Amino acid sequence: MYFHGAEEQQLLKPPLHNFQNSSEGKKCRSRPAEAGRGRGARLKLGGGGAAVPPFLLPPGMEAAGLEWLLGPMQQLVSWGAAGAMVFGGVVPYVPQYRDIRRTQNAEGFSTYVCLVLLVANILRILFWFGRRFESPLLWQSIIMIITMLLMLKLCTEVRVSNDLNIKRRSFSDFDLNYFWHWSKFTDYVQCVLTFTGITGYITYLWLDSSLFVETLGFLAVFTEAMLGVPQLYRNYQNRSTEGMSVKMVLMWTSGDTFKTVYFILNKAPLQFSICGLLQVFVDMAILLQVYLYSSYPQKPTSHTTHPASTKAL
Numbered sequence: 001m002y003f004h005g006a007e008e009q010q011l012l013k014p015p016l017h018n019f020q021n022s023s024e025g026k027k028c029r030s031r032p033a034e035a036g037r038g039r040g041a042r043l044k045l046g047g048g049g050a051a052v053p054p055f056l057l058p059p060g061m062e063a064a065g066l067e068w069l070l071g072p073m074q075q076l077v078s079w080g081a082a083g084a085m086v087f088g089g090v091v092p093y094v095p096q097y098r099d100i101r102r103t104q105n106a107e108g109f110s111t112y113v114c115l116v117l118l119v120a121n122i123l124r125i126l127f128w129f130g131r132r133f134e135s136p137l138l139w140q141s142i143i144m145i146i147t148m149l150l151m152l153k154l155c156t157e158v159r160v161s162n163d164l165n166i167k168r169r170s171f172s173d174f175d176l177n178y179f180w181h182w183s184k185f186t187d188y189v190q191c192v193l194t195f196t197g198i199t200g201y202i203t204y205l206w207l208d209s210s211l212f213v214e215t216l217g218f219l220a221v222f223t224e225a226m227l228g229v230p231q232l233y234r235n236y237q238n239r240s241t242e243g244m245s246v247k248m249v250l251m252w253t254s255g256d257t258f259k260t261v262y263f264i265l266n267k268a269p270l271q272f273s274i275c276g277l278l279q280v281f282v283d284m285a286i287l288l289q290v291y292l293y294s295s296y297p298q299k300p301t302s303h304t305t306h307p308a309s310t311k312a313l
Helices: 006-012 016-021 023-045 059-087 093-103 112-130 135-162 185-205 210-238 246-265 270-295
Strands: none
Touching: 059 135, 059 246, 093 135, 112 135, 112 185, 112 210, 135 185, 210 270, 246 270
């Protein structure tokens, strides 16, 4: 049988669709793309060639460029979070310090704030020797201790200058009725050093006991977490939040929330996260009191007047 013209050419022509679907056809199609990518990479890396648009670069090279950009940004964010952790705790006390210095009146601030925070942060530093945690948390404790000592110094000077006829009391008197109500700043320093020396010596003796170390860490953060409880109870007794700085409580709430999130994300010891959450709940309860007592005023109950509470501002 003979074929003529177009019919003969059609029979002699190989089936194109079969070749394209075969493995050889796929290899042939991939070779130009691979060669193009190689030339693009050389143009990108070479110093004399033209710049290659980003969409022509292979995915691996684009990822490397993003990693180079995101690396420093992540480091800056990490440094910023650490800085906020170190200095964020003392920020609420800066306007309080300035207000006391300006008015020469320390009646609105209780020095028991300083006592609780000094104890909590000294215990936290001792806990660090038994179980190392994040360095920003250690520096936070050091900065807080310095801040509380400055607050004590200012409050003592203002109180003594305003009450010239008051009887002088000192730490060496060992009178519990006047504990933490001394007339000189050096008495507070002696008390802090005495407490640090005793607890430090006990920690040195029991440092190998994991139970003691974990208990020490829990006491450190639990003491700080309970800082707002006296204020919560005082508001409940008075059925009012009058005289309490709402702005300061908002700063405590935001700071405690940030601190707790930092604990969780950086996998700090479990005691830190639990007590951080407790501290946030106490702050929220105080804010709830602000709303309830302002929206639904109640008659204050009669009770014996006590010294200002720990978080009274």
